[in-house]
Amino acid sequence: MSLSLFFSSLLMNPRKPPSMEANTLLLLSLALLSLICFSTSFSPTDNLLVNCGSNTNTSFTSTDSRIFVSDSTKQGPVSLSKGQSISLKNQNPSPNSPTLYSTARVFTTASSYQFNIKRNGTHLVRFHFSPFKAQGFDLSTAKFSILVNGNLLLSDFSTKVVVLKEYVFRVDSNALEILFSPVCKSSFGFVNAIEVFSAPKDFILDEGAKLVSANGIEVYKNLSSHVLETIHRINVGGSKLVPFNDTLWRTWIPDDDFLVLKSAAKRAVTTHVPNYQSGGASREIAPENVYMTAQQMNKDNNPLQSRFNITWNFPVGSGGVRHLVRLHFCDIVSTSLNQLYFDVYLNGYSAYNDLDLSSLTFHVLSSPMYFDFIVDSNDLGAVQVSIGPSAVSSLMKVNAILNGVEIMKMVNPSHLRNESKKRTVWIVAASSIGGFVLCLAVFVVILACKCKKKKPKPTRVESAGWTPLRVYGGSTHSRMSEVTVNEYRSLKIPFADVQLATNNFDNSLIIGSGGFGMVFKGVLKDNTKVAVKRGVPGSRQGLPEFQTEITVLSKIRHRHLVSLVGYCEEQAEMILVYEYMEKGPLKKHLYGPGCSHLSWKQRLEICIGAARGLHYLHTGSAQGIIHRDIKSTNILLDENYVAKVADFGLSRSGPCLDETHVSTGVKGSFGYLDPEYFRRQQLTDKSDVYSFGVVLLEVLCARPAVDPLLAREQVNLAEWAMQWQKKGILEQIIDPHLMGQIKQNSLKKFGETAEKCLADYGVDRPSMGDVLWNLEYALQLQESDSKSSREPRDDSNANAAELTTPRIAPQAPSINTETETDSGDGPSEIRNSQVFSQLMTNDGR
Template identity: 65%
Template sequence: METKTKTTHTLSLPFSLLHLSLLLHLSIAFTPLDNHLISCGSIANTPVDNRVFVGDLTKPNSVSLSSGQSISLTNPNPSSNSIPLYQKARVFTRASSYEFEIKKIGTHMVRLHFSPFISQSYDLNTANFSVSANGFSILSHFGISSTVLKEFILMINVVKFELLFVPTNQSGFAFVNAIEVFSVPDDLIFEYEAKLIGPNGDEVFDNMSKQILETVHRINVGGSKLTPFNDTLWRTWIPDEDFLLLKSAAKIASTTHTPNYENGGASRVSAPDNVYMTAQQMNRDNLTTNAEFNLTWDYPVDLESARYFVRLHFCDIVSQSLNLLYFNVFINGFIAYKDLDLSSLTSHTLASPRFIDFVVDLDNSGVVRISVGPSDLSSLLRKNAILNGVEIMKMVNFMGSEDRSKKISNWVLVGSIVGGFAFLCVVAFTVLLILRRVRQKQKLKKTESMGWTPLQAHRGSSLSRLSEGTALVSPGSIPFAEIQLATNNFDKNLIIGSGGFGIVYKGVLRDNTKVAVKRGVPGSRQGLHEFQSEITVLSKIRHHHLVSLVGFCEEQSEMILVYEYVEKGPLKKHLYGSGLPPLSWKQRLEICIGAARGLHYLHTGLAQGIIHRDIKSTNILLDENYVAKVADFGLSRPGPCLNETHVSTGVKGSFGYLDPEYFRRQQLTDKSDIYSFGVVLFEVLCARPAVDPLLASELVNLAEWALEWQKKGLLDQIIDPYLVGKIKPTSLRKFGETAEKCLAEYGADRPTMGDVLWNLEYALQLQGNGRQRGAHEESGVNAQELPAARVVPRALSSDGGIERDDGDGVSDISGSQVFSQLITNEGR
């Protein structure tokens, strides 16, 4: 947004070195679990900014270098002020790599240091090469003639991380002087969505933690340069003066008081104290009228990248009291945040840091233009706007605009060819669609006969206690004051959990109903999509094995969800790590059966079905009677329509539980939930996490490890020691076969959740704790509530055939179909 009223006034900006020295507070030390600092081509250790870079010639245990493809090089003519870290380099004459051992799965920072020099053998200024990180290109046809630091933020989800250097041609070479690979706190880049700025500004980008981000600009607005010595994550922040369009419109603001980090917003990991202790504000000193104008910065960026991640840092150090500062934020001429009130974003605390994330669609200007200007909500005498810091990062693994245009052109050509054929298919497709709708109506009638009660949209209080099988009341808005009362004003002693969306509190409503209150970060719209998704999904469904939404609150910039309180908490803490009494095998089977019933209803209880997308042991809760309830529907998506086979969407989920086919193809079906549930089944059996990076490499991934033992027929060797000798072999065999089918590589080979439910109930029957039932009885019925039957059902065998059990645990295989309940049309 350009300046609204031009002015020719100038302003001197004195900023004494003495005052600056008062601002230099060192950030609290951070010790990363992964901390690989490599001085390439060196045998000596090199100290830099209170850290020590280890020479790669010393062969550190956690780092390996491919041999025979590189040489060590020393600068023969170092200058007197040369940085010691850059006096050595490793030159690669062929494709070569460094491999790093990773202890902490999660977000990492990767820095590559390049400082070319000339030796007798090589002129590093002529190098041209590419670099990939775990197979994904992060630098392409890269060449430099001066010192450059390339910094990337990326998710590392493997225990071996590889950086591969590849010369552009056979006679060329690559080089690097130093490498940093270290883990960063999980909240550096949130899983929350960021608002998309561009022509489609109402959209959100909800997959940030999966992106590879390359730092382009990191700016200390209104302040001086900050070196790695002054930053928790050893980052460099530069002043904003060179980017300001109209310097006379800006005035520096500063404080000597340390920022207030207590409200749970930004932290010293987000930015150093000094970023939040300085800012640029509107300069009104020489104005004779109440002219309105914006402060504007232009940050040049590379046109080859289609999208950029932009983080803006704010801290109100200019107001004397709360609710005085309202302003607007613009990016590339689009309104990014209207009537921004930092008081509401910071739990009504002054000088409390916050940051807001955006994803920007680049135009053809070659810059990211950021403006802040006064809001109409401000009084004439108090109109102001501030900005403390800016970070701009290239989204490396987002498809570039050139590639997109090529693909669009290709699709236009393909569309022209296919169009004629598609027309011929319309009539046939219409007939098929009508037939499928008829079948779907029949399916829904069967669903209702099984005791499932879809939500009826009645008006009324959202605080009503609901029970399965009763008329439903849709969750409604709960006043913020009532939620404050229920949680004793969000008392820290009532915190029962936290997650990506926010903190969860235990509360008691006025009618003595116990509830769980999930509070999003106050004032932030991060998590808005999850907030809306939970309300949408839970307003449509109702089931004994799904956590119920009591109500929600969206006032005073709050996003709060209120659920029924589930007494015993997540299944995970009853399996390992918390010291709680271990669950019996019967309890574990009943919990898995309950969760499967909830998911079966989720997949089939509505016409379109719902895919959960984040099935894991922390999202299966247990009530006071250990009855399982599936929770957390923030990532849920409607299933494919009648004429579709899948939903195309960005990959979401939790590492260790994520369906590999969904990850590869980005095509979501209910079979992705099946895979995740298979991981949970092995988690229940083995009582260990889905991923444990501290174990040996072959043990890290539970699904892969357990499958190997299952296929060997030795699953009993890896079960929870508490269960040894307590599981009947036939029950364990059936349970293992079911989990194995769930984890099939391709979704088409996985069973439905109804099939999984049927076999889990059969495993319970084989254990001797459930009644035997007929081959074609519906799995939705509670097996223990019915009289015993004489016929033992047939179920899934390890080779896909059908088992027939004669009642004594001995079975033989017959038939060619996978599940006996699919033999008749009446089965599910």
């Protein structure tokens, strides 16, 4: 029995108890998964592990096989650089105690370790303390301070139990000095082991964290410059995780002891491994087991419509101290997209409203995501975390989830003072002189400022739940400025103009949302109606899509492709501005509330327009452009129902002339994704053809590409419809509003076209040019039941020979043209075409 068959049977029959064979296979598969994860664990550039006070190397435990190196050697990347210390060995160690804790380094005077650093950046530093008695020393009576590169991390520290202290901070030099300083002459310090290793580059980001307080929500900057001390690391809804389960060798503990009302929470568990590719987190942010368990609202003993919060209290020490709170989310409770909307609160203040995880994770369930918040501990010396249903939650789907919590104290480092009188005198003298110079400088600056015209300050954006997009590399601006120079300067729109157009991003002007962010209706100074797409924080897809959209749309022009009005990247914002599409996405006109029930002729004309746009994308340049996310929400309609293909954030250049495909990671939307692309990760323009085939069936049947609420055989539209097509009775499943409208020949040609688009292998699918020919022919057959004056032709694609098409080809487009004529639609002046894939829908990737 294969692993894949076993898991399939387990998912198909969740209530059936597994057999002995199944149990054995499950254990073996989980063990194999652990070994795979361990073998592909993070490999830090700096990885310095010290077994203090020992003359031998040793591993921590049997499951943590990392080797801690003896500190007795005077060579290597770690050395004792100064002070007096002795080695201590526990003669009566506990049988359950790790070997690493059987020795210690004792410091009788201020003494330090020197660590050679290969790569600057964020590092994790851990100190292991396990007190014991030996050779006249009782380590539980030690009292000392620890300074790292002169910054005081621990003051007057002592412990009578085993303690692990972990810090995260940035190292900006090629050396790291850790100083152990006894508090007085009669005292001493000690340590059993030290870990210093590099963290992943995006482990702590400068931008993106939100400061949550009574004053609302503000952007918190330069987070990576702070020293962070780990206080709590919680696996919500799960069991204890030891370092073996974590690529950064962390320990996660259960949340039971922190729940305020245990009966309010109910555990959620999944056997599905989280999809890291679609989320905003990595295994280094949190391991799989954290995202595979959660706490959700316990509604078993409550009425269906009742709303309540789940609350945790985490003690952190004295009140008023600032902390970084990292919350981990992974939607393992929903059965379909856009089911779960909930709110997040910290210390009773709103931190995130109407959180919809699926809109931030390429619209893929079970995708890990995390958010960073900055809060001050409350008067009781605790940080309170609460989650509860959003006001927009459906009464049938009221729920909220949380998968993990990390709380880190923001240490305020203080530098070691030199108490010598000589230095004190010089400090006083320098301060006096400096004060005089400073006063003089201030006086000069004031005079200069009075001579200058005072500039008005930009209006501050106040929007609950919003922080500027996290930017790679810690810059306050996106990398567009680094790669484009002057190429796209003409498209730049000042942030003040965007604010004015949207009435400072007034919530009443929100017309939709997608994976990139919220969309606002606006009016520019010249009275042009626009759709303003504003990047959402925490969306890892944001920066690449922002760049791709600008790059693609600034170089192509076509009546059936959207046009970019401009973009803005000021104040850490990523904003794309398009002309407003009056009728919105095609999907809105096919099914759902307010559906307009388009006629068959209208639907054909819309499909033909979209096909023209895609054909131009594929053939308008040497390599062509592959859209990669064709779906009914990415086909927009203007006031005359003219179709335009939109949202080029996932677009890729096609293969070179001597290549057949582009090798790339799989991206797209469920229900529309080319199965061959998914299997082989080889992208061609035929992947767009497959997605377009699904759209054709949406247009014909007026139902979503995937509907998990239907019977199993009907969930996937493409599979279900093709069963009827191959039986020759496709008319049995068409939109009831089309009954009696479609002529048989037109329906037959349309069905054949969709079937060819959905062939399992790309080589068997037609080109978009062939698809366009056949759709135009289907329209001719609809308008006239007699034989068309445009006779069918032999398809140029040998593998799609059954697709009969008219002889006259549409005019071949040329890239970068300002105007062009499309056969069948008359002149097509280049207007600022309306754009955006999710103007009036919550659907995204």
